[in-house]
Structure formats: C-alpha cells, structure tokens
Amino acid sequence: MKKTKKISTTAYPWYTDHYLFVVLGYSVLLLLLLPLLAGCVSKKEPSGDGMTTIVFKHGKIAGDPALFRKLIERFEARNQDIKVKDEALPASTDEQHQFYVINLEGKSSDFDVLSMDVIWVPEFARTGWLRDLSTLIPKDKRDEFFPGPMQAVTYKGSIYAIPWYIDAGLLYYRKDLLDKYGFSPPKTWQELVKTARSIMEKEPQVYGFIWQGKQYEGLVCNVLEYFWSNGGDVLKNGRVVINSPENIEALQFMVDLIRKYKVTPPLVVTAIEEPTRHIFGSGRALFMRNWPYAWNIFQREDSAVRGKIGVSRLPSFPGKSSASTLGGWQLGINRYSKNPKAAERFVKFLTSPESQKTLALTIGYKPTRKSLYRDADLIAQQPFIASLYDIFMTARPRPVTPYYMLITQVMQPEFSAALSGIKTPEDALKTAQIQIERILGAE
Amino acid sequence: MRDEERGRWFVMPSLVLLSIVTIYPLIYVLYLSLQRRLLIFDVSRFIGIDNYLFLLKDDRFFNAFKNTLYFTIMSVTLELLLGLAIALLINRSFRMKGLIRAIVLIPWAIPTVVSAKMWEWIYNTDFGILNYLLGVKINWLGSPFWAINAAVFMDVWKTTPFVVILLTAGLQVIPKDLYQAARVDGAGRWDIFTRIVLPLLKPVILVVLIFRTLDAFRVFDAIYVLTGGGPANTTETLSIYAYKVLFQTLQFGYGSTLAVVVFLCTGGISIFYIRLLSRGVKL
Numbered sequence: 001m002k003k004t005k006k007i008s009t010t011a012y013p014w015y016t017d018h019y020l021f022v023v024l025g026y027s028v029l030l031l032l033l034l035p036l037l038a039g040c041v042s043k044k045e046p047s048g049d050g051m052t053t054i055v056f057k058h059g060k061i062a063g064d065p066a067l068f069r070k071l072i073e074r075f076e077a078r079n080q081d082i083k084v085k086d087e088a089l090p091a092s093t094d095e096q097h098q099f100y101v102i103n104l105e106g107k108s109s110d111f112d113v114l115s116m117d118v119i120w121v122p123e124f125a126r127t128g129w130l131r132d133l134s135t136l137i138p139k140d141k142r143d144e145f146f147p148g149p150m151q152a153v154t155y156k157g158s159i160y161a162i163p164w165y166i167d168a169g170l171l172y173y174r175k176d177l178l179d180k181y182g183f184s185p186p187k188t189w190q191e192l193v194k195t196a197r198s199i200m201e202k203e204p205q206v207y208g209f210i211w212q213g214k215q216y217e218g219l220v221c222n223v224l225e226y227f228w229s230n231g232g233d234v235l236k237n238g239r240v241v242i243n244s245p246e247n248i249e250a251l252q253f254m255v256d257l258i259r260k261y262k263v264t265p266p267l268v269v270t271a272i273e274e275p276t277r278h279i280f281g282s283g284r285a286l287f288m289r290n291w292p293y294a295w296n297i298f299q300r301e302d303s304a305v306r307g308k309i310g311v312s313r314l315p316s317f318p319g320k321s322s323a324s325t326l327g328g329w330q331l332g333i334n335r336y337s338k339n340p341k342a343a344e345r346f347v348k349f350l351t352s353p354e355s356q357k358t359l360a361l362t363i364g365y366k367p368t369r370k371s372l373y374r375d376a377d378l379i380a381q382q383p384f385i386a387s388l389y390d391i392f393m394t395a396r397p398r399p400v401t402p403y404y405m406l407i408t409q410v411m412q413p414e415f416s417a418a419l420s421g422i423k424t425p426e427d428a429l430k431t432a433q434i435q436i437e438r439i440l441g442a443e
Numbered sequence: 444m445r446d447e448e449r450g451r452w453f454v455m456p457s458l459v460l461l462s463i464v465t466i467y468p469l470i471y472v473l474y475l476s477l478q479r480r481l482l483i484f485d486v487s488r489f490i491g492i493d494n495y496l497f498l499l500k501d502d503r504f505f506n507a508f509k510n511t512l513y514f515t516i517m518s519v520t521l522e523l524l525l526g527l528a529i530a531l532l533i534n535r536s537f538r539m540k541g542l543i544r545a546i547v548l549i550p551w552a553i554p555t556v557v558s559a560k561m562w563e564w565i566y567n568t569d570f571g572i573l574n575y576l577l578g579v580k581i582n583w584l585g586s587p588f589w590a591i592n593a594a595v596f597m598d599v600w601k602t603t604p605f606v607v608i609l610l611t612a613g614l615q616v617i618p619k620d621l622y623q624a625a626r627v628d629g630a631g632r633w634d635i636f637t638r639i640v641l642p643l644l645k646p647v648i649l650v651v652l653i654f655r656t657l658d659a660f661r662v663f664d665a666i667y668v669l670t671g672g673g674p675a676n677t678t679e680t681l682s683i684y685a686y687k688v689l690f691q692t693l694q695f696g697y698g699s700t701l702a703v704v705v706f707l708c709t710g711g712i713s714i715f716y717i718r719l720l721s722r723g724v725k726l
Contacts, residue, residue: 022452029456098690105482123693126483213585215673267568269585269674279569402483406692413503417675422587 052342056086058115059096059329062293067362075349082342093117093217097405104129104334112337113346115329116161118152118397119217119404124332125155126402131333131340134159136348145368148326152397160332162351163368165359167327168388168395169225172280172288172298175310177203185312186287189229189253192315196263196286203286208263210276211289215416218272220398220408221325222289223415226250228323228396229316234407235399240440242411243433250317251418251425258419269419281305289314291327295384296364311384313391326395328368360385366392403439410435469706475699482693494700504701506676507684510591514666514680515659518598522655523648525599526606531640533607534614544611551604559668562597566669584670587677594666594678598659606651613647614640646720653716657709681705 061068065088072084089096100114104124116124124130137159142150149163171192173185181199186192196208212218227233230253232246241247257264268276273290280288281297283304288294298305316322331350333343349355356367360378366385372378373389399407410432418428479490498504533543550558565573566583574580583593617640625635663682666672672679672687682705689698 025453025456029459032460094691101482101690101693123483127485127693214671215675216671265568266582266585270566270568270582270670275567275570284569405483406694409687409692413673413676413679416673420585420587420674422675422677 050081051083052081052339053083053085054112054337054339054342054346055110056084056113056115056346057089057099057111058086059093060088060091061363062365063363068359071350071355071358071362075346078349079342079345082345084346087111100124100129104336107336109334109336109338112334112339112343114332114334115164116332118149118326118328118330119408121153121161121330121332122155122400122402123405125158125160129335130160131335131337131343132158132160133162133333133344133347136162136344144370146370146392146395148392148395148397149328149330149368152326152400153330154400155402161330162332162347164329164331164351165356165365166368166392166395167291167293167366168324168391169221169289169314169327170292170324170388170391171312171314172290172294173310173312174206174283174286174305174308176308177206177286178310185310186315188318189226189315190318192287193257193261193263197261199286200263205284207265207279207285208261209257209287209289210264210268210271210279210285212271212273212276213268213416213419214270214272215412216272217408217412219415219419220411221327223251223254223411224325224396224398225289225314225323226254229314229320231317231320234411234436235401238440240433240436242436243429247429248425251415251429253317255418255421255425259421269416283308292366292385292388293364311387313394322394324391324395326397328366401440406439407436410439472699472702472706475695476703478696478699480694480696482695490696494697497697498700498704503676503679503684504681504704507679507681510676510678511660511662511680511682513591514595514598514662515656517592517595518602518659519652519655521595521599522603522606523651526603526610526651527648529603529607530610530614534611547607548604550601551608553601555601555664556668558601559597559665562593562600563669566593585674587674590670590674590678594669597669598662598665601665602655602658606655609647609651609654610644613644617643649716649720653713653720656712656716660709660712661705681708 056072069086072086076082076084089099097117097120100116100120103110104127121130137145142159145163146166148168149166153159153161153163171185177199178184178195181202183195183199186195192209200206200208211222213222224234227247227250230246230250232241232244232250234240234242258266258268273294276285276288277290277294277297279285280290280294281303295311297303298309300306313322314324331347333340333347337343351368353367353369353372356365356369357372357375357378359365360367360372361381364382364385366388367373367378370389370393373386373392375386379386398404401407414423414428414432417423418425423431476494477489477491478487479493480487529547533540533547537543553561563584565571568574568580568582568585571583573583581589583589621639621643622635625639630638661682662680663686666678666680667683667686670678672683681701685698685701685705688694688701692698
C-alpha cells in the first residue's frame with residue numbers, strides 16, 4: 001500500500017483513466033450473479049405442451065450407450081407425454097454417492113430417477129431422500145425378485161427402490177488345469193487350498209488363488225463371504241456380532257491364505273477387481289474371486305483363457321453353506337422430484353421383465369427377476385447369465401442398515417490391518433466391534 | 444488519495460465475488476463444525492466445541508495428522524533439493540536446452556488422477572515395471588512401510604518439474620556480471636553457489652515452499668487414487684479422512700471440524716512462510 005502511493009498518476013497506462021473498465025467489471029459481476037438470482041425467483045419452465053421431462057441419473061452404462069438409449073426410446077414411444085433425459089455420473093461409485101448426497105441434501109429436484117448401489121438404499125431412505133415405492137411392487141409380487149436385493153431395498157417394511165440388476169461374488173477357476181491334474185472345483189476353502197498347493201507345485205508360474213484385498217469397499221465384500229461361509233455375521237437382530245469366534249477363524253484363514261499356505265500372493269492386499277482380472281485373464285492364476293462381469297471379457301477372441309475357465313459358487317467352511325456378497329444397482333425416485341408419477345412409470349418400465357431381458361441380452365446386466373432365468377431366449381443367448389441363478393438366490397446383502405457407510409469405514413481399515421499383518425484378526429475384530437457398537441449406540 | 448479511492452472501486456467486483464465463493468462457505472464450515480450434524484440420524488444441533496474435544500481423543504485423526512506431516516516434510520524436502528539440482532543443471536547453456544526443459548515439464552502436465560493410476564500400475568507387484576527394473580518382488584503399495592514412501596515418491600516425480608520451473612525463472616534473473624565479478628575475485632563454485640545463487644534465490648525458494656507445502660499438506664487425489672488410504676490407514680491423510688467422514692459417512696459436523704483443522708494448519712503454514720518471506724526480501 002505504501003509503495004503505490006509514491007507512484008504518480010502519470011505512471012499509470014492510459015486505460016486506468018477510463019471508468020469504462022469499472023463499468024465492465026461490474027457488468028461481468030452482474031452477469032455472473034444473474035443466474036443465481038434468476039434461480040431464486042423463477043421456477044422451472046412450465047412446458048406448455050403437456051410434455052413432462054424426467055431426468056435419469058446413473059453410473060456409466062457398460063457396453064454401448066446407444067443400446068441403452070434405444071430402450072429409453074421404446075419407453076418414450078409408449079409414453080408420448082414423457083421425455084427422458086439420461087445423464088451419466090462419474091464412473092467411481094464414491095463420486096456418485098457424493099453427488100447424490102450433496103444434491104439431495106440441497107433438496108435438488110434436478111433429477112427424478114436415480115440408480116443406487118445396493119448399500120445406499122437404507123441410508124437414503126432413512127434421510128428421507130427417497131420416495132416410498134411400496135405401491136409399485138404389491139406384496140404378492142415381491143417374490144418375483146431375488147430375495148437378497150429385495151431385502152436390501154426394504155427399510156422399515158417399506159420399499160424405497162426397485163432392484164434393477166444384480167451382481168454377486170463368484171469363484172473363477174482354470175478348468176483345463178483342474179482337469180489336467182484330476183481335480184474338481186473345490187466345495188470347501190480347505191479343498192481350495194489343497195488343490196491350489198498341489199497344482200502350484202507342478203505349475204510354478206501360476207498363483208493359487210487371487211482376490212481383492214485393497215482397503216476399499218471390495219475388501220469388505222470379500223471378507224464377508226468368509227464370515228458368512230463360516231456361519232458368522234456382522235449384525236444379528238440389531239446386535240453387533242462381528243467379534244465372534246467364527247469371524248476370527250474366517251479372517252485368520254484369509255491371512256493364512258497369504259502367509260501360511262502361500263496360495264495367495266501378497267499382492268492381493270493392494271488389488272481391486274481389475275488387476276486380479278488381468279492376472280487371471282493372462283493365465284497366471286488358478287482361482288480367482290470376482291464378479292460376473294469378468295466372464296464376458298474372458299470369452300473374447302483375444303483372451304488367453306478363452307474356453308479354459310469355469311465358474312462355480314464360492315467355497316465354504318466344512319459343514320457350512322457358501323454365500324456370495326450381493327452387488328448390483330437399484331432404481332429409486334428423488335423425494336423432491338416434480339414429476340413423481342412420470343418417474344414411477346419410467347422405473348416400472350426399466351425394471352419390467354421385458355426391459356431386464358433386453359438389458360441382459362444387449363449389455364449383459366443380470367436381471368433381478370427370477371423368472372427370466374427360465375427364459376428360453378436368455379438361456380440360448382446368454383447361457384452364462386442363466387447359470388448364475390442358484391448363486392443369486394443365495395447372495396447376501398451387506399448389513400442392511402442406514403449406518404452401513406459408517407460401519408464399512410470401520411471395517412475397511414481393520415480388515416486391511418489384519419491382512420497386512422499390522423494387527424491380529426482378534427485385535428482387528430475387537431476394535432471393529434467396539435467402534436460399530438458406538439455408531440449404533442449413537443441413535 | 445484519488446488513486447486509492449479509484450483502486451477500491453476497481454477491486455470491489457472481485458472482492459464481492461470472492462466473498463461469495465470463499466468467505467461465505469468458510470464461515471458456514473465453521474458454523475457446521477460446531478454442530479452435531481449427522482444426516483442419517485436426522486440429527487442437527489449445536490454442540491459448541493464438542494467436536495474439537497472429540498478430535499483430541501480420535502486416534503484416527505492423529506494417525507492422519509502424522510501421515511500428512513510425514514508426507515509433507517518428505518516430499519517438499521526432496522522436491523526442493525532435486526528441483527534445485529535440476530534447475531542448476533538446465534540453467535547452463537547446452538544444445539537442445541528448450542527441448543530438455545519441455546521434457547522436464549511432462550510429469551507436471553499429466554493430470555494428477557491419471558498419474559496416480561499410472562503409478563498404481565508401476566508399483567504393481569506383479570506387472571509393475573518398477574519391480575521388473577529392480578529385479579525384486581516388493582509389494583510397494585501393500586506394505587505399511589513402503590506405501591507412504593511410494594506416495595511420496597510419486598509426488599516428487601510429479602511436482603519436481605513445478606519446482607524446477609520456478610527456480611529456473613529465479614536463476615535467470617540473477618545478473619551474469621555477478622558471477623563474473625565473483626570469479627574475478629577468486630571465488631570458487633561452492634562460494635558462488637552459497638554466497639550469490641542461494642541468497643538471491645531465497646525469495647523464489649520461499650515461494651516454492653509456500654506452494655508446495657500447502658499443496659502437500661492438503662494432498663488428496665494423488666494418494667486417494669493410489670492407495671485409498673490403505674493399507675490399514677497407513678497412508679490416510681487429513682484430507683482423505685475429512686473426505687471419508689464428510690461424504691462417505693455423511694457426518695457433516697465432525698467432517699467440517701476436520702476441514703477446519705486442515706484450514707487452520709495451512710493458514711498457520713502460510714503465515715509462517717509469509718513472515719519469512721517479508722524478512723527475506725529485506726535482507
């Protein structure tokens with residue numbers, strides 16, 4: 001400030017004398033503020049022709065977006081008074097969650113229909129962001145859907161979203177190698193270890209068993225499959241039961257896979273789906289836990305494992321039953337939507353047997369309706385999808401609670417600590433138990 | 444007086460804009476940090492400094508704070524030393540100087556998320572080129588010891604060019620006659636470096652330090668993409684923790700408290716450097 005005083009006016013270039021620039025500055029400011037002000041005053045354009053436009057927000061559609069657009073056009077052709085704008089969100093699920101949180105917390109009515117990861121529905125329902133859709137699926141029609149997704153979209157007896165497509169953890173195996181050494185796909189985890197160890201001796205270049213162990217949501221999906229297949233769980237009737245002998249044994253087994261049996265390479269503790277898919281896809285692993293999406297990639301012409309692999313349900317501990325973690329996406333309606341009726345028609349359409357079949361045939365989305373797995377076309381054209389019926393029937397949702405996002409933030413670092421050897425499974429689960437109890441006790 | 448008055452009118456539009464986009468949110472975050480606000484619990488009430496008291500008992504906060512400090516100190520120190528060395532090297536005249544300078548800039552030009560993804564593959568135990576080149580099988584991102592250092596190394600790779608550019612600019616304004624005069628007086632290379640280059644470069648070095656320390660302290664995207672904070676939170680920084688609390692678990696109150704702490708820390712760092720800088724210029 002002091003320095004500028006010394007400089008005389010004559011030192012300024014010519015334009016400082018022109019108030020034009022002040023005017024210009026304020027005009028720019030005004031222009032920037034105008035949309036803000038306009039947003040406060042005016043409401044959405046009341047389309048005079050009786051047309052309703054609804055906005056559908058979703059994650060990236062796998063495969064060709066034009067195929068999906070065609071399905072929307074089919075809806076528009078049948079509902080001449082409704083136009084659908086479909087808007088894709090960033091690919092990462094975390095970013096999508098963040099987008100919904102910010103916009104719904106701000107009571108935004110910019111979108112009407114939203115697609116949600118299976119773990120968000122109770123949370124969004126609890127916050128009052130979703131429209132109650134119980135009337136869309138009458139009580140007697142609910143068993144047309146798989147039980148897992150149905151459980152995940154139900155909160156306090158009401159339904160807040162309609163299951164759109166389904167996912168579940170699978171065991172991929174190298175059929176050629178198992179046949180060569182006379183093994184069959186393992187039914188128990190211990191069998192898997194035995195098979196892997198004896199084949200690894202003869203095929204030293206392959207890893208035994210790879211899965212996803214990075215500190216992220218996928219790790220929780222993996223660990224829960226071991227808990228469940230040993231009879232354990234995280235919550236039971238609202239009580240926290242994560243620190244149970246079954247769970248400790250299951251988590252210890254995962255650690256042992258890496259350290260004691262050495263059938264799992266240490267690299268899994270940083271792996272998410274794609275790196276494991278690459279390793280298995282290049283023929284360098286005997287077993288892999290992954291989602292169904294990998295299958296189609298392995299069947300491509302240039303795939304090194306084409307025709308050499310098989311898929312089965314995940315193994316379990318002896319005498320217990322196998323369980324896959326449920327994934328998949330559900331469609332809900334924004335509570336603040338201005339066109340809920342049109343949105344309901346669209347959700348109903350997208351989750352109808354007809355649309356789900358189209359999506360299964362074109363994009364490979366796995367239907368949430370059981371009847372489609374007996375559909376002749378689907379069995380003929382997508383035999384793989386049809387073969388997953390039994391696994392989807394028993395797929396289990398992660399703890400269905402509005403507090404899931406808090407709970408998973410506790411589980412992720414604790415599981416990761418156990419796998420990377422920072423804590424023992426006992427310690428990790430003990431800490432998780434205490435912290436989850438605190439979260440649930442806060443209400 | 445007239446000048447000052449007119450100046451005020453000139454800056455007013457930008458001040459108004461700034462206060463809308465920065466000061467208002469800042470005050471709102473402060474206000475949120477004094478609340479117990481959990482969206483999913485339908486809770487929203489004023490609790491004073493309880494969030495700040497809880498912070499003092501929160502192990503995960505201290506862990507994140509420790510990681511952030513380690514990351515900041517290591518990466519800024521290495522970037523400065525390496526950047527200075529490279530700047531001195533490419534400040535000499537040699538053939539294809541322009542080309543070399545452009546090449547040096549490449550890491551800086553790659554978007555952070557892209558380079559983090561790239562390094563995730565470089566560090567891959569199985570496919571990674573790093574293990575291939577070193578002939579080892581280190582699980583870089585999976586071991587609690589290596590993960591944070593791997594993040595530091597990535598940051599050094601990425602932002603050293605930024606340091607190089609600023610320091611090269613600083614080196615170029617040092618008058619050539621000073622070197623010549625020093626040489627005439629019989630000064631050796633080391634003397635020239637410590638008595639001429641360093642003192643004259645000091646203001647630029649401080650500017651570099653301000654930028655880099657603040658950026659490193661708030662580091663989010665690079666590490667978030669590289670490790671997600673794992674394994675077992677050994678690479679979780681304050682920004683990552685705040686993000687998880689705010690947007691993944693929707694604890695707007697406590698998350699804002701964490702954000703305020705990050706803000707206070709960066710504010711403190713800025714003031715510290717600006718003090719140093721103003722003193723340095725007077726020298």
